Amino acid sequence: MTAHRLLLTRRRCLASFTALAGLSLGPGLTGAQPLPKPGPGGYTELRWDDLVPKGWDPMKQLKDRGIANPAALQDTDPKTQDLMRTLREAWDNAPTEPQLDGAKVKLPGYVVPLEDEKAGLTEFLLVPYFGACVHTPPPPANQIVLVVPAKPAAGFRTMDTVWVSGVLKAKRGESPMGASGYRLEAALVERYKAPAR
Structure with a gap:
């Protein structure tokens, strides 16, 4: 992978991390709410928020490090690369709603x-x-x-x-x-x- 493509990949990754904070979880990041009653066929219609345990914050690592605008991070900075690895690991192990x-x-x-x-x-x-x-x-x-x-x-x-x-x-x-x-x-x-x- 060329250095230019690697930088683009990191930028997309940062943009994706930033977007998720407001994308499916909304600004409050409240997570799962009481489930609605089952509908036809006995299936309960879910929203994506329902899959997230209450209180889990996908942006916690950024907030813990005082990073308000991840898009402003420098792609070539080793600290940014370390942060990306930390976020990816946390996301790959995100908790489920029991x-x-x-x-x-x-x-x-x-x-x-x-x-x-x-x-x-x-x-x-x-x-x-x-x-x-x-x-x-x-x-x-x-x-x-x-x-x-x-x-x-x-x-x-x-x-x-x-x-x-x-x-x-x-x-x-x-x-x-x-x-x-x-x-x-x-x-x-x-x-x-x-x-x-």
Whole structure:
């Protein structure tokens, strides 16, 4: 990798870390709230915030070091490189929400294919925002779900939006695209449609 590409990768990584603070968790970083009642089919519809334990802050290492604007850090500074390693390690080991282990859930997200056969996807990651695990560094493990469909999911490509319903397990997994904190044994994978309000 050239020095220029390495600098661009670090910049994207810093931008991704900065963006996550307000992206899926919101400014309060409050984490999981009481779960709603199950809907049709007995599945509880989750938001991505529900996967994060209350009080866990993905930006803690930055705050502990008094860094208010990570984008202002110098890419070539060894302290920045050390910080990046520390953040990545913390995110890859992000805690999961224990109350969700074994729950029947329905969750929307973006597809990142892992295993694709002629019949369709047999394994993929579900992520909360476009480009996660593909164009930017992966989000924390508690924001990545490994999905194993009951039958191959045909007709889906990278970054398609879907609803996935199944039994959620707080089980860590490793893939070339990122560490996942959850595994969803899916009963159903369907194209995303906004819920009726």
